[in-house]
Amino acid sequence: MTDTTPARVGVLGGGRMGAGIAHAFLLAGSAVTVVERDGRASDAARERIRHGIGQSIARGFPGGAAELLSRLTVATDPAAFGLHGLVVEAVPEDLDLKREALARVEAQLAADAVLASNTSSIPLALLAEALERPARLIGLHFFNPVPASALVEIVAGAQTAAELPDTVAGWARALGKTPITVRDSPGFASSRLGVAIAIEAIRMVEEGVASPADIDRAMELGYRHPTGPLKTTDLVGLDVRLGIAEQLERELGPRFAPPRLLRDMVAEGRLGRKTGRGFYEWEDGR
Structure with missing residues (x-):
């Protein structure tokens, strides 16, 4: 089976990393929803993604900016994630902030949706304590700049469903990345x-x-x-x-x-x- 990304992908946080993650999934063909804290931050996130898309096209990506951006939605309410098969949390690297953010997002998702954290160092076990469905949580650690980076680090927690790392690795390959899978531990590998x-x-x-x-x-x-x-x-x-x-x-x-x-x-x-x-x-x- 050919690796493909989910049809609908959510990204919580539209800063440099979140915008880059959204950009990469747009290039791979997904419809992407970015949720930010308020209208001003949402406007800034949209501009970051628009600028990044323009750079990709200038470097020869065979698509049009209008078509790519037509698949982008920017919102301020996590309820916008309701129909998404994958949501990637990309808020700042703070345990309490990430736990609160992940719990808010999980409440909006279907039971079989995947919730991923872009954490670069916080153990998944600590993040999973805030969730009702820890088996659907996985680490999906992207690198900056996301569209150009070749690596995605997949972190499997002790409670992560056994099949999930392979599924997520397929999504990473569909983004043009090489996935590595590591056990949940401080700082992971990278x-x-x-x-x-x-x-x-x-x-x-x-x-x-x-x-x-x-x-x-x-x-x-x-x-x-x-x-x-x-x-x-x-x-x-x-x-x-x-x-x-x-x-x-x-x-x-x-x-x-x-x-x-x-x-x-x-x-x-x-x-x-x-x-x-x-x-x-x-x-x-x-």
Whole structure:
């Protein structure tokens, strides 16, 4: 059977990640509903997706913007998810916020619908405690920028229905992604490895071992990483890196303790590309 995405996909949260997830499912042929907290945030989400679609078409995607955007709905009430086979939660990486959001969405879904979290570090077991149907919860961790990223990390919780990881892997392949499946554990595979490398790179900057650019070149040229750990941290967001590191420190111990430099940069608002300044200077988000 050919892998296909669900006919109707919901995304809770229309920020950078949520907009990217919506964009990817639109390109794959799904009708997509994005729910945001209010009208202003909804307008911003629609514009992010419209801009992303325009970029895909400029790069040669064989569709028209009007047709793609005709399958997009943006709303402010989770009741809009009522007929969707999959809803992906993409709100900020905060346990209480995600638990409340997932519970609100679950209340609107059919019993057989799949509820996925885009969490990058929070154990599914903690999220599942808020749900009536934890067997329908799965981790679906996308990477930024979503349309261009090749990987999707699928996280199977202890209560996740046995057939669900294979089903969701088929949806990921239909998006043009390569899925990996990991057991529910702190940081999963990608965040745990990515943060470990990033933390050590930040410590090296803190200690004056080398410049950010030279540390990145060491990994890019010596280990064939497409992007060095400090530039990747700028792209992910230093605040996001800090939040994941703090979560991993709580779960796995002091080896994941965030460096003082990371805390200071976040406190100063140097969050990376989204604020124009992190370990590098960025112009117009590039």
